[in-house]
Amino acid sequence: MKRAIITVALVLLGFVFPGVANAETPPGCASAGQIGATAYIKFQGDNIASVKQFAGCGSNWSYVYMWESFRNSGHHWITDTAVAVYSSASDTTPDSHKGGKSNPYDPKELWSSPTNTLSKCTAAYGLVSVAQDYSYNKYTGKRC
Template sequence: MSAAAARVLIMKKALLIVAAAVAGLFAPGVAHAETPPGCASAYQLGPTAYVKMGGQTAASVKQFAGCGKNWSYVFVWADWAAKHDLFHVTTAVETTSDGKDHGKVFGRLDQREVWSSPTNTTGRCTRALGVVSLGEDGWSAYTNRDC
């Protein structure tokens, strides 16, 4: 690759980072509407949790219920993703009575939006788990327990 081509790639990445940062200033924490796969009537349980890395928000973690199932959901923020390559996201619904993870899904490399599998955990105390990993290091967050 020529020096000129390398400079163009660096400039493109810098512009993406700036655009993501500006978008975050005008709508911090705002994400698109989420709907679990196969259940349009699902609703969010409790408040959103946030995966933080070095003081920066990397991802939002939410729990949803509907259609007799629960789901966990993780959304990696664009400004964080623009600065980090080769990350993985894991999500699951944890039953707090026994600490077991249900519906655990490991996202593809650099996948920004990950849903757990639907879980048969309604009527139990649950919380959503979201993990963002870079290599061997990982940061996590749980939503509040919902009973």
């Protein structure tokens, strides 16, 4: 009886929180954890990707996860991700982007390279270029 209740509860959670991206950890750093809030890239009014920033093992990473609903939409996309670096906490735009990676082959998820930026103000940056359309990007909140 308890198993049935737990199973039903887990199934219902899937309906309440559809498409939530639960990133594990960056490649090669099992102790890294998400810092800051998740940002969302939208296309035609719908969330299509989550952008997150992680810290650990002496590095920062950015991460983009393409939502299943968009992956199943028939659109093709290119994903870019990088760690945005600010020169000070008062900056409104980043000075540079580090660890950038791009994947033109419809990836489900994409990690940046690790960056040596823990002592700086940073944000995760994600960009999705939808074929036959425009590019859509988002920054997470800046963390100092």
